[in-house]
Amino acid sequence: MKEITISTIINTVEKLCIDANYYIGKDVTDCMKANLEKEESPVGKEILSQILENNSLAAEKQIPMCQDTGVAVIFLEVGQEVHIVGGSLQEAIHEGVRRGYEKGYLRKSMVYDPIMERKNTKDNTPAIIYTDIVPGDTMKITIAPKGAGSENMSELRMMTPSDGMEGVIQFVVDKVKRASGNPCPPVVVGVGLGGNFEQSALLAKKALLRPLGSRHTEQKFADLERTLLEKINKLGIGPMGLGGRITALDVHIETMACHIASMPVAINIQCHASRHKTVIL
Amino acid sequence: MSKEIYLKTPLKTDELVSLNIGDKVFITGILYTARDAVHKKLFALLEKKEPLPFSLVGQVIYYVGPSPAKPGDPIGSAGPTTSYRMDKYAPALLDLGLKAMIGKGVRSKEVKEAVVRNKAVYFIAVGGAGALLAQTIKASKVIAYDELGAEALREITVENFPCFVGLDTKGNDLYEQGVATYQIHEETI
Ligand code: SF4
Numbered sequence: 001m002k003e004i005t006i007s008t009i010i011n012t013v014e015k016l017c018i019d020a021n022y023y024i025g026k027d028v029t030d031c032m033k034a035n036l037e038k039e040e041s042p043v044g045k046e047i048l049s050q051i052l053e054n055n056s057l058a059a060e061k062q063i064p065m066c067q068d069t070g071v072a073v074i075f076l077e078v079g080q081e082v083h084i085v086g087g088s089l090q091e092a093i094h095e096g097v098r099r100g101y102e103k104g105y106l107r108k109s110m111v112y113d114p115i116m117e118r119k120n121t122k123d124n125t126p127a128i129i130y131t132d133i134v135p136g137d138t139m140k141i142t143i144a145p146k147g148a149g150s151e152n153m154s155e156l157r158m159m160t161p162s163d164g165m166e167g168v169i170q171f172v173v174d175k176v177k178r179a180s181g182n183p184c185p186p187v188v189v190g191v192g193l194g195g196n197f198e199q200s201a202l203l204a205k206k207a208l209l210r211p212l213g214s215r216h217t218e219q220k221f222a223d224l225e226r227t228l229l230e231k232i233n234k235l236g237i238g239p240m241g242l243g244g245r246i247t248a249l250d251v252h253i254e255t256m257a258c259h260i261a262s263m264p265v266a267i268n269i270q271c272h273a274s275r276h277k278t279v280i281l
Numbered sequence: 282m283s284k285e286i287y288l289k290t291p292l293k294t295d296e297l298v299s300l301n302i303g304d305k306v307f308i309t310g311i312l313y314t315a316r317d318a319v320h321k322k323l324f325a326l327l328e329k330k331e332p333l334p335f336s337l338v339g340q341v342i343y344y345v346g347p348s349p350a351k352p353g354d355p356i357g358s359a360g361p362t363t364s365y366r367m368d369k370y371a372p373a374l375l376d377l378g379l380k381a382m383i384g385k386g387v388r389s390k391e392v393k394e395a396v397v398r399n400k401a402v403y404f405i406a407v408g409g410a411g412a413l414l415a416q417t418i419k420a421s422k423v424i425a426y427d428e429l430g431a432e433a434l435r436e437i438t439v440e441n442f443p444c445f446v447g448l449d450t451k452g453n454d455l456y457e458q459g460v461a462t463y464q465i466h467e468e469t470i
Contacts, residue, residue, distance in 0.1 A: 041463055043303055043445060043455075047407050050443070054413035058358070067348040067358040067411040067431075105357055107348040107431050120430060149363050149385075149408060181456060182363050182386040184408035236464030240385060240407060242303075242445065243459020273409040 002079070002137040004281050006086035009141070012279050013096020016143040017072060018104035020277040021064040024055045028249070028274050031212040035186065035246045044244030048186075051239075051272055066273045068147035069106035072097045072127040073205070075144070079136035090129060098123040109148070130202065142278040144209060150183035150271040156201050159263040165224070168193065168265055173231045175267050176248065181241020184271035186249045188212065189232065192266040193221075195256040200264035207252035208270045216253050225251045249274075287441070291339030292380040294400045300446045302455040306404060307441040312343040312383070314435040316362055319426055320370040327373065334425040334434060338378035341404075344385075346431040347421075348411070356421045356437065358411030361385040364403070368392050375399045383444055387456045396448045403448035405455070417442045 029052065036048040058065035074093055078084075101108055101124040110125065111118040155175055159167055172191055179187075192203030215222035228251040238244020249272065258264060288296060290310030300306070313335055315323070326333055344364055348357030364384030371382060372395035380401050385408040388396075396403055406414060420438040427433050447455045 041459065043305075043459065044463075046305065050407045050410050050413055054407070054410040057416065058412035061412065063351065063354075063412050063415065064348050064358040065412050066409040067346060067360055068362070069348060069358075105349045105351050107346065107357070109431075122430075147409075152363075180387055180460075181405075181408075182365070184385065231467070234465040234467060236460045236462065238459065238463055240405065241387070241460070242405065242447075242455050243461070243463045245463060271409055 001081055001083050003083050003085050004139055006084065006092045008281060009084070009089065009092040010096045010099065012141055012281060013074070013093055013143065014100040014103065016141065016277045016279060017097055017100025017106065017145070020143050020145050020275045021069050021104060021106055022062050023059050024065060024273070024275065025211070027211040027213060028272070029055065031249045032272070035249060039239065039244050039246045041238055041242070041244035043242050044239040044246060047239035047242070048246065064104070064106055066147060067107055068109065068149065069101065070109065070145035070147045071151070072101070072124060073144045073146050074127050074129045075142040075206070075209070076129065076131040077134045077140040078131060079138045080133050081137035082139050093127050093129055094125045097127045098125050139281045140278060141281065142209060142276060144276040147271060147273065150187065150269045153179035153183040153269045154204070154267055156197070156264070156266040158197065159265050161261070161263050163263060169228065169231065171265055172228055172267055173235070176232050176269070177235050177237065179269055180237055183269045184273065185237055185241055186239055186246045186272050188249050188270040188274050189228070189251045190268040190270060191228070191251065191253045192264070192268070193253055193255045194258040195264060196258065196262065197264055199256060200266035201268070203254040203256060204266040204268035207254040208268060208274065209276055210252045212250045212274070214252070216255070221253050221255055225253050290341050292341065293339070294380075297380065297402050298400055298450045300402055300449050302446050302449050302453045302458060304446045306444050306446060308341065308444065309440050309442070310438070312341045312437050312439055312442070314343050314345045314347070314437055316344055316346050316432050317366050318429050318432045319434045320367050322426060323374070324370055335436070337374060339380050341381040341383060342374070342379060343383040343437070347415070348431070350421070356415055356418045359415045359418055360411030361406040361408055364388055371395065375401050388448060393448055393452060393454065397450060397452045400450045402446060402450065404444040405447040406442070406444040414442065
């Protein structure tokens with residue numbers, strides 16, 4: 001039995017919130033640089049260079065790369081041999097978010113209720129927390145701050161088995177087309193295939209956590225990822241939607257078994273500010 | 282990218298009519314920051330025929346909700362927010378003399394018509410480049426609705442703020458024409 005204290009969790013989450021918003025992942029930078037070479041539109045090239053410059057400025061000056069520092073989405077993988085001591089795990093996560101968003105000068109973007117008063121909670125809580133209990137004696141904490149520009153362009157559809165592969169391709173490509181410049185392309189497209197209504201959405205979100213350039217472990221889905229990426233980059237939407245070759249940096253699919261009569265498909269769009277950081281305690 | 286042009290606010294119509302979509306523009310002067318919440322409030326004032334907190338004539342509204350400023354900085358990260366949420370309000374403000382908007386994303390038919398009718402312009406700044414754009418902001422002060430926090434109405438002073446012409450006075454739309462230029466048609470997609 002390994003003990004992890006609440007204060008360790010608070011401190012870890014605080015730091016993760018700040019780091020995720022100041023420092024973009026190396027996979028994103030590398031992918032952006034490679035795509036800058038491929039982009040043919042002069043406006044598109046200029047935009048990709050501005051993004052690269054922006055991200056290195058953010059790290060250097062220690063400020064958020066984007067002002068929309070998002071909803072704090074937290075994924076926990078808690079080893080079943082871990083003993084959490086000193087208080088509530090959920091509360092510790094919220095407290096870490098509260099401190100991180102304050103200390104890091106991050107924008108607080110949560111409102112209490114979605115439709116009535118929409119009053120800001122002023123500390124960016126509540127965080128959205130997913131917890132998996134897994135074998136082992138470690139705790140993995142991932143934060144993925146998610147801005148609204150790209151989240152608002154996401155969609156879930158309960159397709160039928162007869163829609164088939166063609167139907168899925170059409171849905172994904174058309175979604176990116178309709179989203180146009182709104183989600184700050186070049187985007188990363190997360191696709192959740194299967195499960196049920198809510199599982200497909202969660203799969204789509206988890207797909208965004210994979211490093212850029214990585215492929216689904218099964219060949220047939222890896223091929224589908226490549227096909228989708230190719231088709232999306234023929235749309236011409238380009239960086240910021242102003243025309244160009246590079247509309248998406250990558251497409252990631254996560255899959256799961258599903259009911260004989262269903263084919264849930266969820267698409268979670270991620271902007272170029274593809275932020276996530278992980279720590280294992 | 283056709284040309285690089287330097288503009289000073291307040292903007293003059295004769296400078297705007299020579300702009301074309303895709304031009305890279307650097308703006309120096311005052312911008313007013315406003316998002317959904319401020320637009321709603323400005324509209325309520327207009328309906329009651331009360332004066333607005335600033336004069337719109339020749340001015341530029343930047344759709345942004347910055348992150349908090351670090352000590353010693355005038356502002357935090359400050360990139361554009363998605364413009365379509367302001368489409369409902371923009372035509373009326375343009376008709377009252379607003380000369381330009383800065384944001385990101387496509388605009389409605391009504392906004393495009395109001396841009397042409399008033400010889401105004403829609404500029405596009407790079408979304409998610411908030412750290413870079415913040416470097417061009419030299420001063421910032423809240424002039425109304427402080428209670429809205431990030432969404433308050435601010436007067437900001439910029440030096441060579443970089444953006445692209447998205448909608449020009451002739452009714453051209455960079456979103457449409459840019460995408461049409463690079464789209465590769467397939468039999469079935
Ligand atoms: S979509 Fe992403 S990059 Fe664009 S403004 Fe929102 S958080 Fe920032």
